[in-house]
Amino acid sequence: QVQLDVSGGGLVQAGGSLRLSCAASGRTFFSSYAMGWFRQAPGKEREFVAVSGRIGGSTDYADSVKGRFTISRDDAKNTVYLQMNSLTPEDTAVYYCAAGRRYSGLRDAMAYDSWGQGTRVTVSS
Numbered sequence: 001q002v003q004l005d006v007s008g009g010g011l012v013q014a015g016g017s018l019r020l021s022c023a024a025s026g027r028t029f030f031s032s033y034a035m036g037w038f039r040q041a042p043g044k045e046r047e048f049v050a051v052s053g054r055i056g057g058s059t060d061y062a063d064s065v066k067g068r069f070t071i072s073r074d075d076a077k078n079t080v081y082l083q084m085n086s087l088t089p090e091d092t093a094v095y096y097c098a099a100g101r102r103y104s105g106l107r108d109a110m111a112y113d114s115w116g117q118g119t120r121v122t123v124s125s
Contacts, residue, residue, distance in 0.1 A: 001114045002026045002033065006097045010097030012087055016123070020082040022097030022116055028078055033056050034100050035073055035080040036112055039093035039121075049095070050105040052080060060106065064090075087123045095116040 008020040019053040020037070024030055036051040050061045059071050065084075073080040082098065098112035105111045 001097050002007060002028045004015075004097050004099060004114055004116035006116035006119045009095060009121045011122045011124065014088055014123055014125050016067070016087050017083070017085045018087065018121060019084070020084075020095055020097075020121075022080045024078040024080075024099060030073075030078040031075040034102060035071075036098045036100070036106060036108050037092075038069060038098060038109060039081075040096070040102070040118075041090075041093040044093075046096070046109055047052045048109070050082060051106040053106065054101060054103065057103065061109075071095060084121070087121075089123045089125045092095045092121060092123050095122050 002024045003026045005023045013039045034054045037049040038046050040046040052071045053074045054071040070083040096118045099114040100112035102111045
């Protein structure tokens with residue numbers, strides 16, 4: 001397992017942008033991990049947001065964020081990012097970063113072995 005440190009949350013007005021970062025540490029071979037972002041809004045279950053697949057893997061997005069959010073990774077820095085643009089109040093949630101070594105089924109939280117602590121994103125209308 002790896003340790004994940006999430007940062008970058010905060011309060012933003014609707015239409016604004018935020019960038020979340022998730023830095024991995026420990027005995028990592030970072031590029032061998034699929035890195036996912038999930039979120040959990042108040043009173044709702046945790047949901048998939050985006051994933052960057054492991055070595056040579058592709059990206060995937062939830063329909064609700066497609067075209068607004070971009071996931072990227074810098075394997076040299078052991079870090080994955082989530083650039084969030086055109087934010088709406090519906091994006092308000094605690095955002096979690098996760099790492100796993102599967103190649104498929106990456107929209108499922110069960111595919112991930114390690115989780116970061118979460119960062120709160122609040123979008124005001």
